[in-house]
Amino acid sequence: MDSILNLRNRILFLILGFLFIIDGRTQIIPFKNYSIREGLPQNSVVAVFQDSKGYLWFGTQVGIARFDGRSFINFNISSGLCGNTVSSILEDNKGQLWIASHDGGISVKKKDVFYNLNKDSGLVSNDIKSLYLDSKNRIWCISDNGISVISSSGIINFTDQNGLPHNNVLVWFEDSKKNIWVGTQKGAAVYDGERWISYITELAYQVDGRIESVVWSVTEDSKKNLWLGTQGGGVFVFDGKNFRHFTQKDGLGGDYVLSMALAPDKTIWMGHFKQGLTQFDGEKFHSYASSLIPNDYILGIKFDHKGRIWAKTLQSGIVSGTPGQFRILGKTNGLIDDRVQDICVDGTGNVWIGTLGGVSMYGKGIFEIYNTSCGLPDNNIVSVACTHDQSVWLGTYNELVRLQGNRITLFPQTRGLFESAILSLFEDSRHQLWIGSYGSLVKRTGSSMIKIKGQELYHGDNGIYAISEDKNGNIWLATESGAWKYDGKSLVRYGLQEGLSGENVKKILADGRGNLWFVSTEGLTISTPHRILTFTARNGLPSDACTDIASAGDSLYWIGTEGGLVEIHPVADSFRVQKVYTLQNGLASNTIYSLLFDGKKSLWIGHEKGLNRIDVLS
Structure with missing residues (x-):
């Protein structure tokens, strides 16, 4: 894990995006990737910033790139930068761009000219990991050797000799009360403008038999609680008086919380090490797997002015997207079985999902389940249809079933009409129920079951997979032997x-x-x-x-x-x-x-x- 800490020391605030979902409220996002092929100077993007004019700036190990939505313009040491290994970018309230590097201090871009600051100018180090702008327009320069604060009155340095719990500062954050929080290799500290208050024992946790208090990430939720993410100890939540502690046992995707951000919808997002992301919606945690993320190091998360996620990776370029599209529902969060066969929606908006383990009804964010223990004759639900009378019809391997309110009705009289499993169910515009199986098509009108004549359609392996209706009232059958149209009198094959x-x-x-x-x-x-x-x-x-x-x-x-x-x-x-x-x-x-x-x-x-x-x- 030392290698991870070293990585964090070199690249502090990285933005990396999402997602895969293992929860009924989770989301997965379609992304667009940018790399050298699209004009970046390098795929290893370590800093992302959007300026007041809307331009996006990307810092790499060979300079910076400006993106206008179409193309990139690149700058490096030949253009006047203090160093090529860019670590952080920000803009002050005068519209000046500040660029930090690992090998030359800081560059300030005023119009088209770069002005440089370094250790000789008073900085605590030439290796600046990240830059932050506070509400008083002070620039905070974070390094392994402490902090330099640049203001109109000059440069002030903070180290473990005058308030910090440790010189190796890993994260910086300004809360809603204008206090400055830093996470370090040995706990966290808050600066109220006059003095530092440290929290070390309050953030202690055990990893592999060792007591640690490494704080990698800090954010504030909509209720003014401070969230502090750790290296192997999960997350601590501070309400101003007391700390609460949450780990994987409480629902986190991982105990290494490398980054955190408050989303526009007021949910808290946490990035982990090789364990995806976690979302906290105000009540519970939702875990996101990392299989869809191009790099398992989720070292930062941010949202641009339009609410889109801009994320950077170590070797995979930029990932961008808009949250709130995909949701995944599975057995892990209430679905009766993952092997989904058919779906319908009833008149009140409930979604009915037929599976090979029974049927689930999804309404108001929760699942209700029906299987043999509730009275179904079979858990293998092959087809589902929701009809005008608020009935839900289920086709199983052996029988036709109707759910209506709390009542389950079986139709044993249909057994002689079907060769095998009921593959398809459909209600037409006349409120007639059509039932398809292997080699059989049955129409239910009122309480009568009528088998449609058509010997050319009926042979044992010709499954009727689906039934639909066109605007002229013709019934169409999707089968293994082509498409069939039934006009009420005869069947025609296509x-x-x-x-x-x-x-x-x-x-x-x-x-x-x-x-x-x-x-x-x-x-x-x-x-x-x-x-x-x-x-x-x-x-x-x-x-x-x-x-x-x-x-x-x-x-x-x-x-x-x-x-x-x-x-x-x-x-x-x-x-x-x-x-x-x-x-x-x-x-x-x-x-x-x-x-x-x-x-x-x-x-x-x-x-x-x-x-x-x-x-x-x-």
Whole structure:
């Protein structure tokens, strides 16, 4: 862990972003990366700052770069910088840019000229790890040898000889009362403008049999509590009188809290060492895994003027994104089973999730579960449908089930109508329930069950995976032998000869523009009134194997595949792939089983590892 501490000493306030989620309130964010290829002077970015004009400045080990949203302009020692190994950047209230380095002290950029300060000018060291501007326009220069404070009256130095608990200062923070907090290798201290007060024993914790009090990060929450993150001891929360102590046992993602920040939504975010991030929402902690983060050292977190996260890494460039998109729900936070098969939304907005371990109802942020212990005949829920009468219909391997209020009703009379598992359930515009299985299609009208005639459709291995309805009232069946249209009298088959990309059709969508979308294991086919369009891995899909489709009106469509999630937008009289989501930018699994847009703002994504929820209209 000494290597981590040395790393922190060299690079103090690094901004690194998120995320993966293992909680019903957690979020995952799609990111855009910037590196040498986009114009950075180096991939090892150690400082990020946005000035009053909106420019973003990135410090590297070979100088600094200014980013205007499109391109980078680079500066180094040849341009007048005090040193190339930049550690920190800030702007004072006069619009002057301050740049700290590890090998030359400080540069002050006034207009287009750099003016330099170093140890000969009175600084405590030429190796400045970070810079901070307080509310009195004083510049605080942090080093391994103490602190230098630059103001209009000159330079004042603080060390362990005149107030600091230790010379190796790891973090600086100004609270809402204008007090200055520093975390050091030996506890923390607060400066009220006249004297320092140290906290060492109050922040002591045990790591591998040793007593330590290393404080790496400090922030303040909306209730004016001070949060102090440690090296292996979790986090301490100080209310002005007493300290409270939280560790992994209390829900933290890791006990090494390398960075902290207060988000615009007033939640506290903590960055860990090789253990992702943790969010505190005011009541409890939510852990975020690190599998989607390009570097496991989360050494800092910040938000720009628009609420976007700007994060830096040691060797992976810049990561930026907007928090609040993805949410992941799984067995670890209440879902009855991670193997999601089907999803529907009832009339009150509750989301029903059928899994191979039972069914979960998600409403008001919590799960209610139903399985054999509650009266279901089978835990293997293959299909789910929410109908107009507030019933929830479940298709299992053996039986049809209806949930209505607190009552569970079984339909044993359907057993002779189906060859095997009930693969699909659908309520049409006439409030008729359609039931599909292997080799059988049944319509429920009132209390009657009617098997649809059509011998060409019925053979044992021809599964009816999905049922839908077009604007003319035709029923469409997605099967292993192509797409079938039922007009109330006869069945008509559509396959390769009719332009489909494949005949193993998983889902069919009839949109409001008269287009038919056919999702198959060989790609996506869109039949418009004028032409047929095909999408495969050759022209934008992450995989030919498509599994499901969802839409938000006629302006936004999503395709689930075995390689990720695809977002498709209409363009003029055609369509284009707008975005692809995979493990790398937010999904918990690339193999998608089911999709559902809830009609409000969220897309629900079912897969083998539970659920993702993305707030697409937020």
